[in-house]
Amino acid sequence: MEPVWKHTENYSAGREGTSVDRIxxxxIVGTLAAADATFADPGSGVSAHYGIGEGALHQYVSEINTAWHAGDLAMNRRSIGIEHSADPERAPSEDTYEISIELCTRICRERGLDPQTQIxxxxxxxxxxxxxxxxVRRIRDGVAARL
Ligand SMILES: [Zn+2]
Structure with missing residues (x-):
């Protein structure tokens, strides 16, 4: 599935020479629309590269740039962040897992990542x-089965 781009100003250009080795x-603790709104707000100070939910895949930040998702600058620089529509009383849907596994498979294949240790x-x-x-186990195992 090709991502639909959504706006955010919450990222840093480039990765300071760090290569990506983690997903x-x-x-979200909410729906994908909630993530769209949070990341579109410059005051939130947060973002991710991708968001998944309600049958859709959104992209906010290019993989060449640093998104603000991990709460740790060094990890932000070396990782791709993926948000999933879910909350404490609502697990991700089957669609959300499918889109996530497809996306993570593509990223792991392109970057030579081991899903069991690098997701x-x-x-x-x-x-x-x-x-x-x-x-996370379901995503790891789903990716491992496709690589
Ligand atoms: Zn988080």
């Missing part, structure tokens, strides 16, 4: 409940 998985939950970076109800 960081997040949940990581946000909670591995900083103390956070994110990605909540998103099963």
């Amino acid at each position: 960081v998985i997040h949940y 990581i939950p946000h909670g591995d970076v900083v103390a956070t409940a994110c990605p909540g109800t998103v099963s």
